[in-house]
Amino acid sequence: MSVMKRVLTTVAAVATFAAGAAQAEDVRIALVVKALGIGFFEAAAKGAEEAASELGDVEIIYTGPTDTTAEGQIEVINALIAQNVDAIAVSANDADALVPALKKAMQRGITVISWDSGVAPEGRQLHLNPSSNPLIGNMIIKLAADHLPEGGDVAVLSATTTSTNQNIWIEEMTKVMGDYPDINVVSTVYGDDLADKSYREATGLMQTYPDLDAIIAPTSVGIVAAAQAVVDAGKVGQVNVTGLGLPSEMAGAIESGASQSFAIWNPIDLGYSAAMLAYEISKNGAEAAPGAEIPMGRMGSLKLDDNSEGAMADPFVYDASNIDAFKSIF
């Protein structure tokens, strides 16, 4: 039966092609992402590989489903449990749906941590946040202050009045304003995370406060709109737009000079830290309990709070010197 032979040959071909995977005594750390083919996660995988080559005896298994579904991730996790990997570091599509599968993994002695997008506490040993609210609050005002050595007036362009994240960050920013005595926050406006409304609000700010020195937009929609408004008002060089944004969307603003710098987490550092933490727990027996401090290589160490969560670092600053390297990543 030639047809069947052909089918079987195909199967065999795939099987042999895949059988090349190493099975040494390495610590096998699986980096499970929301879906394959997303620049942010590809960058995180690069970071994990960096950690692996630094540690030496680590094999990184970079995997994930094709769509961002919890079911797909569960299939992937089941396959990883079956292989008896040493650690699973997951960015979850669903904080709750993965818990049964991950619990099973932990029962079989596999180290489980979540990073980026967390899993409910009972389904992981620790969660790695890219940053923390106080760090973000401090960073957004610092970004503005760094380019205003003589002080000046700044305004905040936020998302909606009810946006939890933005409100917390602005509150955290207000707490540290004492460290920046020459910086004066003149107003906070809301663009509702809509490009056109954010644009109008930014334009309005520049009209109301002709001496405005910087606009801080802790939202990826607002920061792009504000930068455009500054360009259109011909105020490049007078008003510096900063805050939180995505390198791919902000590359133009950096190039035009409307934005000197902005911040967001660095996926490479995130993948690197996740791999380091997984290694520390799995190989060196670090205990992921509240209050613990776990080293993560060049990123320092992670301090765990009562929920066994920790913040990796300050948001990473992007400016003209590094934007080209990151704009194609995410």
Added chain:
Amino acid sequence: MSLADRHIPDRLTGRGAQLLRSWETLLLLVAVGIFVLNSFASPYFLNAWNLSDATFNFTEKAMIAFAMALLIISGEIDLSVASIIALASTAMGLAMQWGAGTSELVLIGLLVGLLCGAFNAVFVTVLGLPSIVVTIGTMSLFRGISYIILGDGAFRGYPPSFAYFGQGYVFWVISFELVLFALLALLYGVVLHKTNFGRAIFAIGNNPTAAMFSGIRVQRIKFILFLLTGLMSGVAAVCLTSRLGSTRPSIATGMELEVVTMVVLGGVNILGGSGSIPGVVIAACVMGLVTFGLGLLNVPGIVMSIFIGLLLIGVIALPRLWRLWSQRRKT
């Protein structure tokens, strides 16, 4: 194939019958082949617990695939099954928040599935609209309702006893889902191949007009088949929700295509009129084994999709190639 050959076969006629008699055999050989290759390729494959885990890759889809096979044999299709799961799961989540216990949750899941099936059935059998159009519409409709109710939120906190359906084991490594899968396979196999109802489905798929003139109540049977597909989606919703322990509106996204793939891979003619339940059962196992086996080797999901796609195209092209080849030999 001349018109005289159309005598309500449940398998393709003439030389095709020979092929199809070996169709399940061929598929079974593929399954065994994959099994053996997997055992060689990965040291973790031959392990009772791992294989048990692997069955979860196909049990829920296969439950729907049985009803879908009947529907496709009758010449219709239901592309809204995954969205029915989303809606049924959302309804269960709502009920859970209002304090429903495990048995009520199951009942609600099944009932919502049934209602969605009835909704599709009315449009197809009463209003006479093409099922592919209707169910593409309800595919967005049902999931849309879930998105309206849940937004980017989730229902969580199902009662512990509810976890049994998706995470429980009847005996050793034999999960509840696997037992249910086997029972349903048996049930659908008997209904399709051993009852008048089953014969009628084949008759409708081959020639609905002739079936009607032979006294078969075509629309009523199609109505029942849509109900069954809805009900099975409800069953799958109960199992999947129980397995995940939470509901999000994105639950089971894209599952309808995997279900149809399973049915077609099982040898059911996508144009209706022929197919078998054993074929679907083996196809379910093949898909489960392939995805799990490739998963063990950490083959990226996208390569897996390519492989399943090739398998499907190959399987559909095979009968055609066979016929061409045998005709050429005859002349």
